[in-house]
Amino acid sequence: MAIECIMMRSIPNPSKSYQHAQEEQNNHPLVFDASFLSHQTNIPQQFVWPDEEKPCSIELEELAVPLIDIQGFLAGDPGANQEASRLVGEACVEHGFFLVVNHGVDAKLVRDAHDLMDDFFEQPLAQKQKAQRKLGEHCGYASSFTSRFSSKLPWKETLSFKYSPKHGADTGYSTKVVQDYFRNTLGDNFNHVGRMYQEYCEAMSTLSLGIMELLGLSLGVGRKYFREFFEGNDSVMRLNYYPPCQRPDLTLGTGPHCDPTSLTILHQDQVGGLQVRVDGEWRSINPNFDAFVVNIGDTFMALANGKYKSCLHRAVVNREKARKSLAFFLCPSKEKVVKPPRELVDTENPRRYPDFTWPMLLEFTQKHYRADVNTLEAFSQWVQQQKSCY
Numbered sequence: 001m002a003i004e005c006i007m008m009r010s011i012p013n014p015s016k017s018y019q020h021a022q023e024e025q026n027n028h029p030l031v032f033d034a035s036f037l038s039h040q041t042n043i044p045q046q047f048v049w050p051d052e053e054k055p056c057s058i059e060l061e062e063l064a065v066p067l068i069d070i071q072g073f074l075a076g077d078p079g080a081n082q083e084a085s086r087l088v089g090e091a092c093v094e095h096g097f098f099l100v101v102n103h104g105v106d107a108k109l110v111r112d113a114h115d116l117m118d119d120f121f122e123q124p125l126a127q128k129q130k131a132q133r134k135l136g137e138h139c140g141y142a143s144s145f146t147s148r149f150s151s152k153l154p155w156k157e158t159l160s161f162k163y164s165p166k167h168g169a170d171t172g173y174s175t176k177v178v179q180d181y182f183r184n185t186l187g188d189n190f191n192h193v194g195r196m197y198q199e200y201c202e203a204m205s206t207l208s209l210g211i212m213e214l215l216g217l218s219l220g221v222g223r224k225y226f227r228e229f230f231e232g233n234d235s236v237m238r239l240n241y242y243p244p245c246q247r248p249d250l251t252l253g254t255g256p257h258c259d260p261t262s263l264t265i266l267h268q269d270q271v272g273g274l275q276v277r278v279d280g281e282w283r284s285i286n287p288n289f290d291a292f293v294v295n296i297g298d299t300f301m302a303l304a305n306g307k308y309k310s311c312l313h314r315a316v317v318n319r320e321k322a323r324k325s326l327a328f329f330l331c332p333s334k335e336k337v338v339k340p341p342r343e344l345v346d347t348e349n350p351r352r353y354p355d356f357t358w359p360m361l362l363e364f365t366q367k368h369y370r371a372d373v374n375t376l377e378a379f380s381q382w383v384q385q386q387k388s389c390y
């Protein structure tokens, strides 16, 4: 593969805000070509994280997360329901992470979803840029977010696209929004890839609704409440491609953050690198091909009135191997108002967050605030300020 590299043209001031970063980007285009940089020991300063956020080189203790047999739960066995509901409740009160097994997603589909990532990410940069993510949008190809941030850049490339189970209003047939995205953006050569990710997203959406039944039961609001809330979801599928890095002690594949979304269903390959912050310590969640890693996002924390936790997590990289992860981000339809069911609000548990819609929180994370551990609090203040302006 011809190595094509467009070098860094500027080292923007790390303290610059979004706007400054974009000005910098417009004036001094900065492009990150993983195929070149993954062999370099001299790491550009924008990718070097502050000492207090650098990954530690020691082997981390594994986070003990419960393994939930979701088909057993969905089959309605009362014993399985009780046990699954208890395990999920305990995990979500503490850190919001659990593993789902016996999930019913075809193992070959999962393998194909990993393998076909290479069809896209191993292309020359110019080919990948056909799907280039546009400023202010959250879908498309992004190489390490150079246009959005001016420092603490993640060592990764991503391809994100929308998924919705909605039927075409006019035709009544289910629209293949993912398949259409790949064909329209990348051409007929990617039809097979689009068909596969369409099928993968449909499987993720089905699994998400089963998990929403479990979360509803564990919160005492019944199986249907959250299932119905997310029936017509407008979700995001993200392919994370983490190139090898010669200085994995200085960089991060994905920086510490809480997912702003409702629920994340993640499948990581066998390389390992996902870490979760619990009780002030980073813990690893090790690869398990048969399991999906599921975590609560900020939006579901608001729906649960803060009872379930959206937790800080990050991804580290390594010298030898590229790492890949598939993240399905469940998001409610744009018109849905995010507010907890009345069973979760009382005098001991007053409302923690204002009413909002997912597009409001998404815009906040795309244009005003880099997702971290305080996104929901910062967003709540932003919403109050917006209200006081009108």
Ligand SMILES: C=C1C[C@]23C[C@H]1CC[C@H]2[C@]1(C)CCC[C@@](C)(C(=O)O)[C@H]1[C@@H]3C(=O)O
Binding pocket: 138, 145, 154, 236, 238, 254, 255, 256, 257, 258, 259, 260, 261, 329, 362, 365, 366, 370, 371
């Ligand atoms: C709505 C989203 C924004 C991000 C992708 C999805 C859910 C997770 C968000 C993100 C991964 C949190 C860390 C920072 C971020 C910029 C990233 O590293 O990719 C976030 C995503 C994004 O804004 O593109």
Ligand SMILES: O=C(O)CCC(=O)C(=O)O
Binding pocket: 238, 240, 254, 259, 266, 268, 273, 274, 313, 314, 315, 324, 325, 327
């Ligand atoms: O790649 C991983 O293991 C985590 C990625 C992640 O947290 C994200 O994309 O939100």
Ligand SMILES: [Fe+2]
Binding pocket: 257, 258, 259, 264, 313
């Ligand atoms: Fe995440």
